[in-house]
Amino acid sequence: MNASIRDVALRAGVSVGTVSNVLNRPDTVGEATRDRVLSAIDALGFVRNESARQLRAGRSRTIGLVVLDISNPFFTDVARGVEEVANAQGLSVILCNSDDLPDKEAAHLDALSEQRVQGVLITPTAELSPHLDALRARGVPVVLVDRRPSGPDQCAVAVDDVLGGRIAAEHLLERGHRRIAFVGGASGLPQVQERHEGVAAAVRDALGSDDALTVLSPEALTVAGGREAAARIVGIPAARRPTAAICANDLMALGLLQGMVRHDVRVPDDFAIVGYDDIDFAAAAAVPLTSVRKPRHELGRRATELLLSEALGEGHRHEQQIFGPQLVVRESSMVRRETAS
Amino acid sequence: MNASIRDVALRAGVSVGTVSNVLNRPDTVGEATRDRVLSAIDALGFVRNESARQLRAGRSRTIGLVVLDISNPFFTDVARGVEEVANAQGLSVILCNSDDLPDKEAAHLDALSEQRVQGVLITPTAELSPHLDALRARGVPVVLVDRRPSGPDQCAVAVDDVLGGRIAAEHLLERGHRRIAFVGGASGLPQVQERHEGVAAAVRDALGSDDALTVLSPEALTVAGGREAAARIVGIPAARRPTAAICANDLMALGLLQGMVRHDVRVPDDFAIVGYDDIDFAAAAAVPLTSVRKPRHELGRRATELLLSEALGEGHRHEQQIFGPQLVVRESSMVRRETAS
DNA sequence: CATCGGCGGTGAAACGTTTCAGCAGATGCT
DNA sequence: AGCATCTGCTGAAACGTTTCACCGCCGATG
Numbered sequence: 001m002n003a004s005i006r007d008v009a010l011r012a013g014v015s016v017g018t019v020s021n022v023l024n025r026p027d028t029v030g031e032a033t034r035d036r037v038l039s040a041i042d043a044l045g046f047v048r049n050e051s052a053r054q055l056r057a058g059r060s061r062t063i064g065l066v067v068l069d070i071s072n073p074f075f076t077d078v079a080r081g082v083e084e085v086a087n088a089q090g091l092s093v094i095l096c097n098s099d100d101l102p103d104k105e106a107a108h109l110d111a112l113s114e115q116r117v118q119g120v121l122i123t124p125t126a127e128l129s130p131h132l133d134a135l136r137a138r139g140v141p142v143v144l145v146d147r148r149p150s151g152p153d154q155c156a157v158a159v160d161d162v163l164g165g166r167i168a169a170e171h172l173l174e175r176g177h178r179r180i181a182f183v184g185g186a187s188g189l190p191q192v193q194e195r196h197e198g199v200a201a202a203v204r205d206a207l208g209s210d211d212a213l214t215v216l217s218p219e220a221l222t223v224a225g226g227r228e229a230a231a232r233i234v235g236i237p238a239a240r241r242p243t244a245a246i247c248a249n250d251l252m253a254l255g256l257l258q259g260m261v262r263h264d265v266r267v268p269d270d271f272a273i274v275g276y277d278d279i280d281f282a283a284a285a286a287v288p289l290t291s292v293r294k295p296r297h298e299l300g301r302r303a304t305e306l307l308l309s310e311a312l313g314e315g316h317r318h319e320q321q322i323f324g325p326q327l328v329v330r331e332s333s334m335v336r337r338e339t340a341s
Numbered sequence: 342m343n344a345s346i347r348d349v350a351l352r353a354g355v356s357v358g359t360v361s362n363v364l365n366r367p368d369t370v371g372e373a374t375r376d377r378v379l380s381a382i383d384a385l386g387f388v389r390n391e392s393a394r395q396l397r398a399g400r401s402r403t404i405g406l407v408v409l410d411i412s413n414p415f416f417t418d419v420a421r422g423v424e425e426v427a428n429a430q431g432l433s434v435i436l437c438n439s440d441d442l443p444d445k446e447a448a449h450l451d452a453l454s455e456q457r458v459q460g461v462l463i464t465p466t467a468e469l470s471p472h473l474d475a476l477r478a479r480g481v482p483v484v485l486v487d488r489r490p491s492g493p494d495q496c497a498v499a500v501d502d503v504l505g506g507r508i509a510a511e512h513l514l515e516r517g518h519r520r521i522a523f524v525g526g527a528s529g530l531p532q533v534q535e536r537h538e539g540v541a542a543a544v545r546d547a548l549g550s551d552d553a554l555t556v557l558s559p560e561a562l563t564v565a566g567g568r569e570a571a572a573r574i575v576g577i578p579a580a581r582r583p584t585a586a587i588c589a590n591d592l593m594a595l596g597l598l599q600g601m602v603r604h605d606v607r608v609p610d611d612f613a614i615v616g617y618d619d620i621d622f623a624a625a626a627a628v629p630l631t632s633v634r635k636p637r638h639e640l641g642r643r644a645t646e647l648l649l650s651e652a653l654g655e656g657h658r659h660e661q662q663i664f665g666p667q668l669v670v671r672e673s674s675m676v677r678r679e680t681a682s
Numbered sequence: 683c684a685t686c687g688g689c690g691g692t693g694a695a696a697c698g699t700t701t702c703a704g705c706a707g708a709t710g711c712t
Numbered sequence: 713a714g715c716a717t718c719t720g721c722t723g724a725a726a727c728g729t730t731t732c733a734c735c736g737c738c739g740a741t742g
Binding site: 004005006016017020021023024048049050051052053054055056057 | 727728729730731732
């Protein structure tokens with residue numbers, strides 16, 4: 001059914017080598033021959049067989065991207081950055097979703113391994129999978145995305161999340177908030193732990209201790225998790241209730257916002273919210289969310305560049321690029337409180 | 342660097358055929374031999390070469406999914422459904438984003454074609470690409486997603502968008518709205534045109550003509566497009582200004598909501614909004630959005646099932662499954678207006 | 683006129699699997 | 713004992729490319 005290079009050669013009256021040359025090094029072929037081959041290709045509807053190319057070449061024209069949550073716009077934005085750079089190099093991207101489940105992640109990594117991808121970009125689940133080490137051991141470049149590496153022997157792009165947590169907290173402290181909640185506590189993800197750490201440090205610096213920091217740990221880092229946190233917060237007696245919250249990501253911040261509004265807590269008047277990631281929906285929320293911006297797109301682009309550099313070899317040095325977070329202040333935190341310790 | 346099946350055979354002291362049997366038909370191999378082979382595989386860190394398998398098999402273990410906008414949660418939800426069914430069959434999904442650009446779409450289709458994917462799921466751009474026909478001509482199953490086919494000779498899953506537009510409009514008409522806006526008009530996408538059609542028909546049925554229907558056509562079907570529409574709506578003199586809007590998707594509805602709130606128009610008290618798709622963010626908006634629900638996940642699942650059925654051949658009949666839309670009423674339209682024609 | 687270099691092309695090997703006909707030896711049946 | 717059957721394994725062909733050594737021809741060169 002599918003014409004092969006041999007069929008084309010036959011029809012054009014040339015050898016297969018020549019057809020291959022027309023495809024890959026057109027300038028080495030005489031014009032008349034080239035035209036004949038091209039029209040044969042056209043007539044037969046010939047399409048290259050990528051598998052055969054790969055088999056011969058030893059590797060594919062593909063890279064893998066494994067994300068924690070395809071439903072989180074943060075990751076689709078990263079994916080856009082990745083695809084941009086990859087496509088510019090003629091590479092395809094296989095986008096895999098792990099849902100933060102080690103098993104799913106492992107299955108995806110195995111599949112990518114079998115496909116002989118040129119490299120893998122991954123935001124790994126809480127623990128670094130042995131499948132990942134296996135991949136690296138086989139010489140497949142791996143770049144960690146939004147996650148610092150354990151050692152210096154691998155590439156990574158990440159954001160300084162301790163600093164991100166700190167500037168979020170300092171913003172709220174400056175505005176007079178004295179009781180603050182951090183939403184997302186129990187997650188095993190280092191990114192989240194670092195954000196927490198930064199928040200706690202800022203609170204300690206300002207108030208002497210972090211007793212005033214309430215840590216909430218919803219089931220999942222999702223909108224539903226944020227709503228869950230809202231219910232918990234309004235359940236706290238007013239005297240001890242936080243007046244502001246920092247969420248470990250914007251999905252939770254949106255859920256929290258929704259939950260507070262539903263409980264007739266006005267945002268930001270009665271309660272301030274700061275999110276994290278600065279996804280587009282943060283600005284589009286009915287009360288636009290203050291958020292800690294990460295260069296999502298750039299994260300994806302840079303990670304892919306590092307991956308490609310490593311894939312090409314040539315004296316590649318592992319590089320860990322840490323981007324600075326940036327606080328984007330919007331309505332959800334735009335009220336100054338009377339400092340009533 | 343990468344061990345091949347031959348290395349494994351050598352180390353285990355068997356033939357390559359036997360190794361292949363261990364991998365694919367373990368029960369046909371003696372236990373002792375099998376163990377020897379397995380430990381050789383382990384020792385060498387052998388990983389199957391998928392390219393070689395594909396080359397031999399003539400097709401890959403992969404399907405392609407081409408969506409219009411990876412940033413639209415509607416599509417990531419569809420993608421989840423697709424991945425679920427595909428992974429259950431041991432297939433990988435290559436997710437491609439066309440951004441509604443025919444060129445990008447064509448490039449992706451070509452790449453998928455070269456990869457000899459088992460089939461392609463696609464929400465095509467406005468016009469059906471010749472690349473798509475080429476694909477089908479080569480015998481690659483194609484299933485249209487969220488788009489009705491032009492003829493009966495192909496599979497599709499879609500939603501009755503005329504009906505969807507109608508129920509959205511009827512809902513607003515019932516609530517006493519007499520001047521309604523439809524946001525998304527100029528898009529060439531048939532889905533959007535059908536929604537428009539349904540809205541217009543309902544308005545005509547209720548009011549005798551669709552003069553009272555204002556059609557707005559933002560640049561893009563995005564949050565920014567919705568904000569743009571809001572600016573336009575508040576610019577209309579109060580006497581002629583619509584009291585409600587139906588948006589062609591939820592992204593625009595969210596943008597519209599945000600824009601209206603920013604212009605101090607209260608939703609739903611002063612202005613009602615109905616979205617389309619019912620993405621999760623619709624319910625999570627600070628004013629939860631009334632929306633026309635499409636079975637996003639099911640759409641993806643069903644499309645994949647149809648694709649697989651077609652890929653397996655065996656008397657496959659092309660099937661066009663149209664799902665019913667369902668109005669989900671939330672706060673953004675929850676006010677009854679005095680009927681003041 | 684012999685030689686050389688370049689151009690345009692050929693043909694076969696190699697990539698790593700899967701598949702299949704075939705074979706040796708063990709087992710069961712008459 | 714003779715024959716059929718089954719079990720477990722072998723070896724080679726085939727999939728469609730790319731690559732590379734090689735070859736014939738032609739015009740230019742000394």
